[in-house]
Amino acid sequence: MSPARTTAGAPISSIGRGIAVLGCFNERRRALTLSELSEKSLLPMSSTHRVVAELVTGGFLVRGSDRRYRIGTRVWSIGQLAPVSDQLRHRALPTLARLYEETGENITLAVLDRGQALYVDRIGGERSVHTASRAGGHLPLHTTGVGKVLLAWQSPEAIEKYLSRPLSRTTPYSIVDPVKLKTELNETKTRGYAIARQESTAGNGSVAVPILRGGRCVAALGVVAHLTHMDIPRLVDVLQQAADSIRKELEDDH
Amino acid sequence: MSPARTTAGAPISSIGRGIAVLGCFNERRRALTLSELSEKSLLPMSSTHRVVAELVTGGFLVRGSDRRYRIGTRVWSIGQLAPVSDQLRHRALPTLARLYEETGENITLAVLDRGQALYVDRIGGERSVHTASRAGGHLPLHTTGVGKVLLAWQSPEAIEKYLSRPLSRTTPYSIVDPVKLKTELNETKTRGYAIARQESTAGNGSVAVPILRGGRCVAALGVVAHLTHMDIPRLVDVLQQAADSIRKELEDDH
DNA sequence: AAATAGGTTCCAATGACCGGAACTCTACTC
DNA sequence: GAGTAGAGTTCCGGTCATTGGAACCTATTT
Numbered sequence: 001m002s003p004a005r006t007t008a009g010a011p012i013s014s015i016g017r018g019i020a021v022l023g024c025f026n027e028r029r030r031a032l033t034l035s036e037l038s039e040k041s042l043l044p045m046s047s048t049h050r051v052v053a054e055l056v057t058g059g060f061l062v063r064g065s066d067r068r069y070r071i072g073t074r075v076w077s078i079g080q081l082a083p084v085s086d087q088l089r090h091r092a093l094p095t096l097a098r099l100y101e102e103t104g105e106n107i108t109l110a111v112l113d114r115g116q117a118l119y120v121d122r123i124g125g126e127r128s129v130h131t132a133s134r135a136g137g138h139l140p141l142h143t144t145g146v147g148k149v150l151l152a153w154q155s156p157e158a159i160e161k162y163l164s165r166p167l168s169r170t171t172p173y174s175i176v177d178p179v180k181l182k183t184e185l186n187e188t189k190t191r192g193y194a195i196a197r198q199e200s201t202a203g204n205g206s207v208a209v210p211i212l213r214g215g216r217c218v219a220a221l222g223v224v225a226h227l228t229h230m231d232i233p234r235l236v237d238v239l240q241q242a243a244d245s246i247r248k249e250l251e252d253d254h
Numbered sequence: 255m256s257p258a259r260t261t262a263g264a265p266i267s268s269i270g271r272g273i274a275v276l277g278c279f280n281e282r283r284r285a286l287t288l289s290e291l292s293e294k295s296l297l298p299m300s301s302t303h304r305v306v307a308e309l310v311t312g313g314f315l316v317r318g319s320d321r322r323y324r325i326g327t328r329v330w331s332i333g334q335l336a337p338v339s340d341q342l343r344h345r346a347l348p349t350l351a352r353l354y355e356e357t358g359e360n361i362t363l364a365v366l367d368r369g370q371a372l373y374v375d376r377i378g379g380e381r382s383v384h385t386a387s388r389a390g391g392h393l394p395l396h397t398t399g400v401g402k403v404l405l406a407w408q409s410p411e412a413i414e415k416y417l418s419r420p421l422s423r424t425t426p427y428s429i430v431d432p433v434k435l436k437t438e439l440n441e442t443k444t445r446g447y448a449i450a451r452q453e454s455t456a457g458n459g460s461v462a463v464p465i466l467r468g469g470r471c472v473a474a475l476g477v478v479a480h481l482t483h484m485d486i487p488r489l490v491d492v493l494q495q496a497a498d499s500i501r502k503e504l505e506d507d508h
Numbered sequence: 509a510a511a512t513a514g515g516t517t518c519c520a521a522t523g524a525c526c527g528g529a530a531c532t533c534t535a536c537t538c
Numbered sequence: 539g540a541g542t543a544g545a546g547t548t549c550c551g552g553t554c555a556t557t558g559g560a561a562c563c564t565a566t567t568t
Contacts, residue, residue, distance in 0.1 A: 013524080013525090
């Protein structure tokens with residue numbers, strides 16, 4: 001029998017296979033059949049079947065009456081213990097709520113995660129525009145305000161590495177030229193905040209500022225709004241105050 | 255070499271081991287050293303070391319500068335896709351917020367998970383009392399309002415099974431006698447709501463109602479408050495309205 | 509009734525996983 | 539700064555859990 005390896009050829013551990021199966025799920029695909037899991041995880045059906053059964057036993061997957069698998073409650077429960085939820089999210093929440101009251105626009109908080117912007121929280125409602133971001137979801141680093149901030153405050157090497165890979169185009173306004181993006185990132189870091197104009201969603205723009213701790217950018221705070229009613233100077237002002245307030249909150253205890 | 259098995263003697267899969275390691279974390283212990291993980295997971299140090307390394311590679315664990323391991327952001331991110339978060343929590347949130355505005359007390363939403371009450375959400379603040387519940391955390395089924403509701407609406411067999419195991423005592427007021435608890439559960443189901451008086455936290459009481467879908471209790475909605483200012487009839491009234499509103503919300507789209 | 513797709517079980521072969529032991533590193537103590 | 543304890547890491551031979559192809563179910567469609 002051939003050893004444990006993906007079709008790509010790289011050997012992979014049993015635990016890696018389990019994680020690969022769990023990683024098949026995303027916002028678009030929250031309920032998957034066994035075949036779909038087998039296809040996406042690149043594992044043979046029989047292997048997928050066994051891995052899935054073990055994940056179900058452990059409470060990491062649940063099988064619905066529709067024969068589809070969904071992420072189990074236990075993953076959610078354990079995930080609540082992650083520092084990003086337990087520390088950042090909880091401490092920032094009151095400030096995010098206040099920002100929303102002040103602006104009436106969508107407020108987003110994101111961190112860098114595996115080369116993408118991970119949305120830790122999003123506060124907003126019918127009063128504001130519809131956005132692509134969603135708590136727990138990922139978006140590219142070069143098409144949103146928070147993404148640009150997270151990238152701009154990275155080390156030059158990390159930035160180069162990001163620029164070396166092809167940049168996805170989400171809208172016609174997305175900056176996909178590495179040279180232009182590099183200039184944009186430099187400007188962002190110099191002026192202290194990022195702006196995105198219809199680079200992620202048509203009609204929407206965003207402004208974002210970093211939350212800095214010890215020189216490192218631990219998160220980015222942003223506002224998403226219709227380009228037409230975006231008072232940038234005012235938004236930058238309230239955002240920077242809020243970022244400062246979150247930073248202090250984080251410093252308070254450890 | 256002996257096969258893969260816990261000290262208890264039962265064989266366990268590699269994936270089971272990974273889950274066992276992740277299961278070592280809880281609200282009290284969010285950062286664990288390798289030795290602690292080895293001790294709690296009942297795995298030998300060398301095995302723990304390997305499993306942990308694989309989980310780190312997969313982004314399910316992170317190693318801090320303090321040499322302690324924490325739950326990785328990726329678990330949080332994937333956990334957001336669990337139906338309990340994605341469906342129940344998001345849909346119920348506005349109603350919970352409204353309930354909080356109306357009562358000024360801690361509002362809790364819980365589901366049954368592995369024989370315990372899993373707190374899906376908790377809204378409250380300085381205006382109200384301090385409670386033991388926390389989003390993502392578990393509490394026993396027999397010492398809280400929401401717990402009693404979740405248990406009372408279970409099948410008679412499931413209730414018997416729960417009663418057959420020893421009942422933990424959290425406070426001197428906790429009901430730990432199976433016969434008394436059974437009576438309490440019957441009363442709870444008949445009257446349509448549960449009451450708990452200092453059974454979980456001294457000085458606090460709670461009232462809870464079920465959220466029913468197709469006869470099944472899919473969640474429990476509760477209020478926690480000082481026993482002295484608990485207007486039970488009024489709380490039951492607002493809770494039942496809110497539960498109904500959440501039920502409709504859940505029915506709206508599939 | 510046949511065909512198709514999706515899901516499950518079986519099983520021989522084997523190499524990934526297992527954990528004891530040896531070793532290294534770190535943090536104290538004296 | 540030598541000594542020591544504890545934590546963490548690496549090594550490695552043996553073995554059995556894991557693997558995936560194949561066969562087998564079971565709905566659903568034609």
